[in-house]
Amino acid sequence: MDEILVIDYGSQYTQLLARKIREIGVYSRVDIPQKAYPTNKTVGIILSGGPQSVYSPDAIDMPIWLLSSKIPILGICYGMQLLIQKFGGKVLRGNVFEYGMTKVNLLEDPIFSGLPKTVKVWMSHGDSVEKIPKNFSEIAKSEAGITAAIRSNNEKIYAFQFHPEVFHTEHGTEMIRYFVTQVCKAKQNWKMGDYADLAVKKVRKSLGNSKVIGAISGGVDSAVAATIIARAIGENLQCVFIDNGLLRKEDEAVPEKLQMLGMKIKRIDASEIFLERLKGVTDPEQKRKIIGKTFIEVFEKEAKLFGAEYLLQGTIYSDVIESAAASTTSAKIKSHHNVGGLPEKMNLKLVEPLRELFKDEVRNLGKLLGLPQELLDRHPFPGPGLAVRIIGEVTKERVDILKRVDDVYIQTLKKVGEYLKIWQAFSVLLPIKSVGVKGDERFYGYVVALRAVNSSEGMTASWYPMPHDILREISSKITDQIPEIGRVVYDVSDKPPATIEWE
Ligand code: XMP
Secondary structure, eight states: OOEEEEEOSSOTTHHHHHHHHHHTTOEEEEEOTTTOOOOTTEEEEEEOOOSSOTTSTTOOOOOTTTGGGOOOEEEETHHHHHHHHHTTOEEEOSSOOEEEEEEEEEOSOGGGTTSOSEEEEEEEESSEEEEOOTTEEEEEEETTSOEEEEEETTSOEEEESSOTTSTTSTTHHHHHHIIIIIISOOOOOOOHHHHHHHHHHHHHHHHTTOOEEEEOOSSHHHHHHHHHHHHHHGGGEEEEEEEOSOOOHHHHTHHHHHHTTTOOEEEEEOHHHHHHHTTTOOOHHHHHHHHHHHHHHHHHHHHHHHTOSEEEOOOOHHHHTTSGGGSSSSOOOOOOTTTSSHHHHHTOEEEOTTTTOOHHHHHHHHHHTTOOHHHHTOOOOOTTGGGGGBOSOOOHHHHHHHHHHHHHHHHHHHHTTOGGGOSEEEEEEEEEEEEEEETTEEEEEEEEEEEEEEEETTTEEEEOOOOHHHHHHHHHHHHHHOTTEEEEEEOOOOBTTSOSSOO
């Protein structure tokens, strides 16, 4: 299988680049400059952007083998400036800052064939090209007159000042495709299934006989990650499913479904201890703390019992993109709760087989690994579970009511074909009762709020305009089938200002 080696200088977009190449059907491998080495399958090299200037005292150089390797190179941003310096051109330090969307004029070059003469691209640089090296030509210029792209006269080396891998860059994918398939002549024979095989081999080699423990939440990421590790090390993986008494009906069936695929899962019923500790607690943050701490306690005991050295995490790329862990050299923006938290306190080494993948790629991979489609399509569910969907004190009675309400809501959405159009749907039990009539009698019942939102990764959200006949069907079913409920309301708040969850 031909490969494109991406040398990572710490750009926020490096994994996006690797992903674009995978979409083109070519395998791509990311490595840091200090360690990167080509194999006999490496047909192209991409030097990523990075936060540094080539003039920084600790500027990272390119690998010494690179220029003598004769492998085609594409330099992006910082990668371009490194190439300019190496080939005897000149980079001007911090004289212009082009940041954000910039118009660029494309000159005649095969890499731009079929593209408009002017395109909008994503720029993010302070240093700029002052002198183009000998045997190179300028092939694009920004509106401010700055060199935006160059090409070596033998057509083996290209360099862009802008980021072709970023979604906002018009026709960026076509430019990458041309480089990968025409300049590097890479064969487009890579498939997502190959990623699974490779990940299995890599994990097997690095884990040897070590034991791994993983918590299965019922979410897509942990299930896909566990499937890969199970394939790699079999019995040395122990998955644990902790029933904290705060799960929905649909979660409770998850371990059986995964067991049918051959995964070893231990189910632990810890519902009593969780509910006992939540007695009398109404503050949402307090609820989260109690649940998190109890989860660690239960899990830690299992890890010791099993003799685990490693902890499996279903971390995916969007979890790490904004943390320093995204790349060895990228600047830290913020840390993320999935990446920190549990392992730090547990003294276990981490194994994270999905770290490079985006959510839709994980779903795709899960499908190839044979995970049931309904598991792959599930809406996100928060770690503290129904506890943050029962406003006020969490009691066994209230959990039981909400479980039944949620089941009616979700099953109806699935039945009428609405579930897959929604990013997240759930119900919230309110701590108030309202007056109603049931039969001929005055009735004093709980109020439940239904929420459905569409969102991009949970950061912002807009309430889902649910068709009225569907709302009516759900509402009648809930009040008919769940005697404790007297009133159903629908939440029409966006995030911001509201959050997705009520607590
Ligand atoms: P909010 O309510 O913050 O939710 O708008 C955004 C997304 O995060 C989920 N969420 C959580 N997930 N632990 C989790 O694992 C939590 O404490 C938590 N709180 C919210 C929420 O379901 C939504 O998808």
